[in-house]
Amino acid sequence: MLNIPMLPALAKDVVEKVTKDYTIGNGYDWNEASLVTFSGLTIVFGMLVLLVVVIMVFGGIMDRINGVKKEKPVKAPKATPAPVSTAPVVTAAEDSDEIIAVIAAAVDAMYEGSGVKPVIRRIKPAATKGVRSPWAAAGVFENTRAF
Amino acid sequence: MGAFLDTIKEIFANSGFAGFFDFENGGHLNLIMVAVSCVLMYLAIKKQFEPLLLLPIAFGMLLANLPFAGIYHPELFDLQSGLNFGEILHEGGLLDILYLGVKLGIYPPLIFLGIGCMTDFGPLISNPKSFLLGAAAQMGIFIAFVGALAFGMSAQVAGSIGIIGGADGPTAIYVTSQLAPDKLGPIAVAAYSYMALIPVIQPPIMKLLTTKIERMVRMEQLRTVSRTEKIIFPILVTIIVSLLLPDAATLVGMLMLGNLMRECGVVDRISKTAQNELMNIITIFLGLSVGATTNGKTFLTVDTLVIVAMGLAAFCCGTAGGVLLGKLMYILTKGKVNPLIGSAGVSAVPMAARVSQKVGQQYDPGNFLLMHAMGPNVAGVIGSAVAAGILLTMIPH
Numbered sequence: 177m178l179n180i181p182m183l184p185a186l187a188k189d190v191v192e193k194v195t196k197d198y199t200i201g202n203g204y205d206w207n208e209a210s211l212v213t214f215s216g217l218t219i220v221f222g223m224l225v226l227l228v229v230v231i232m233v234f235g236g237i238m239d240r241i242n243g244v245k246k247e248k249p250v251k252a253p254k255a256t257p258a259p260v261s262t263a264p265v266v267t268a269a270e271d272s273d274e275i276i277a278v279i280a281a282a283v284d285a286m287y288e289g290s291g292v293k294p295v296i297r298r299i300k301p302a303a304t305k306g307v308r309s310p311w312a313a314a315g316v317f318e319n320t321r322a323f
Numbered sequence: 324m325g326a327f328l329d330t331i332k333e334i335f336a337n338s339g340f341a342g343f344f345d346f347e348n349g350g351h352l353n354l355i356m357v358a359v360s361c362v363l364m365y366l367a368i369k370k371q372f373e374p375l376l377l378l379p380i381a382f383g384m385l386l387a388n389l390p391f392a393g394i395y396h397p398e399l400f401d402l403q404s405g406l407n408f409g410e411i412l413h414e415g416g417l418l419d420i421l422y423l424g425v426k427l428g429i430y431p432p433l434i435f436l437g438i439g440c441m442t443d444f445g446p447l448i449s450n451p452k453s454f455l456l457g458a459a460a461q462m463g464i465f466i467a468f469v470g471a472l473a474f475g476m477s478a479q480v481a482g483s484i485g486i487i488g489g490a491d492g493p494t495a496i497y498v499t500s501q502l503a504p505d506k507l508g509p510i511a512v513a514a515y516s517y518m519a520l521i522p523v524i525q526p527p528i529m530k531l532l533t534t535k536i537e538r539m540v541r542m543e544q545l546r547t548v549s550r551t552e553k554i555i556f557p558i559l560v561t562i563i564v565s566l567l568l569p570d571a572a573t574l575v576g577m578l579m580l581g582n583l584m585r586e587c588g589v590v591d592r593i594s595k596t597a598q599n600e601l602m603n604i605i606t607i608f609l610g611l612s613v614g615a616t617t618n619g620k621t622f623l624t625v626d627t628l629v630i631v632a633m634g635l636a637a638f639c640c641g642t643a644g645g646v647l648l649g650k651l652m653y654i655l656t657k658g659k660v661n662p663l664i665g666s667a668g669v670s671a672v673p674m675a676a677r678v679s680q681k682v683g684q685q686y687d688p689g690n691f692l693l694m695h696a697m698g699p700n701v702a703g704v705i706g707s708a709v710a711a712g713i714l715l716t717m718i719p720h
Contacts, residue, residue: 206472209468209469209472211717212465212468212478212482212713213465216464216713216714217462219568219709220461220706220709220710220713221458221459223563223567223568224454224457224458224702224709225455225458227560227705228451228455230559231448231451231454231556231559232451234556235448235449238549238551238552
């Protein structure tokens with residue numbers, strides 16, 4: 177059974193033992209430890225702050241360049257949200273115009289900024305029997321890749 | 324008959340089973356490590372705790388602790404006598420040769436190459452303030468460094484323990500292989516185990532340090548980042564970080580090379596190789612090599628307990644640091660930044676970002692924080708590489 181009146185003396189003994197016996201090894205002292213800690217934190221923050229500034233400046237430059245392009249209405253690319261094909265799009269009978277519009281918008285978003293003008297020629301349902309859905313496949317890939 | 328029995332006895336005396344009972348040479352410790360390796364394999368396979376690395380590590384541990392197998396010889400890598408490559412090649416086993424990739428600091432940068440190929444820095448570029456959250460989460464590294472020193476560890480070991488707080492396996496292995504290679508086994512096992520436990524460790528800390536209103540903050544949609552920005556970003560970061568901190572150049576440089584290969588779009592073939600075949604090969608070699616260093620005599624010590632405890636402290640402090648800076652940003656931006664994304668500043672991509680998303684959705688199902696959290700998450704990778712460079716620069720080795 178613990179002798180409760182002895183506990184403060186016991187605790188003091190443990191603290192003394194830890195601070196006296198567990199000293200930093202290999203000639204390293206607390207001054208150097210403090211230097212590493214504060215310098216390390218300062219350098220990490222400083223370097224990343226510098227990166228923040230550089231990227232914000234760079235982002236501003238890129239926004240300005242893109243903004244200049246948008247101000248030229250004649251040369252600006254037509255803001256067609258969907259890649260439209262002159263050829264009739266072959267679709268399954270049950271596909272509605274709304275679904276086609278959504279698919280076209282998604283394809284356009286994928287190719288945005290690449291300079292490529294995609295053309296949709298055919299829309300058909302993907303095989304589902306015995307095949308994992310794209311969402312499930314994406315989830316499996318995401319959870320099983322390294323890191 | 325007598326000769327037959329003597330032969331049987333001799334075979335048994337020279338077998339690994341007898342080796343387990345060689346108490347003078349720590350045979351019983353090898354037996355315990357075999358049991359530990361089986362537990363880790365169970366965690367990797369059944370519970371899926373970072374299986375891609377934990378399984379090879381656990382099996383390397385098993386192979387290295389089978390007596391008389393001669394697969395790994397730690398005496399060949401004795402620091403005091405220096406590396407004798409000729410002896411390693413002539414006398415070494417399979418894992419001795421593979422371990423050279425760890426010892427010479429080759430594997431972790433190659434893994435960073437693959438990570439760079441798989442990482443999208445778009446959320447970070449569109450919201451550069453995320454860098455600050457990535458920096459704050461590295462606080463755990465230095466707090467654990469001081470804590471390990473207080474426990475009587477040398478500066479080299481303390482630095483290796485501290486880097487666990489960066490939640491970056493390759494970085495932890497890279498730093499430890501330079502500073503304290505004899506502690507590589509326990510540090511790697513601790514680092515990857517805690518990375519797998521992020522969904523368990525982080526949420527209580529996040530909820531403790533934030534209010535319900537803060538957790539429900541919906542952030543503004545991120546701006547679109549152009550391909551040009553994504554191409555120039557890795558080049559800029561490499562130049563700036565490498566010039567300011569040369570010791571971080573290896574890790575940051577390879578990370579950014581991988582990212583450049585991904586974003587430029589003209590080297591798709593080698594980008595795919597880096598993130599698939601190369602990554603898988605290096606993962607196998609690295610895991611096996613690291614596991615092989617977990618010899619019973621070096622692993623089953625009080626130091627390992629300190630490593631485990633301080634590693635957990637590093638993780639917790641890193642999470643807290645990121646969340647606290649997130650709270651400060653919430654105040655300064657008048658409620659535009661959700662503090663939960665600060666916890667994603669630890670480098671465990673994308674697990675930590677997913678945890679932010681999950682905790683945020685518990686309070687607001689329509690709140691999608693994942694992409695916002697990816698910014699600090701990938702910033703943490705850069706931050707931990709910078710912190711590693713600082714430790715390698717400032718701690719003598």
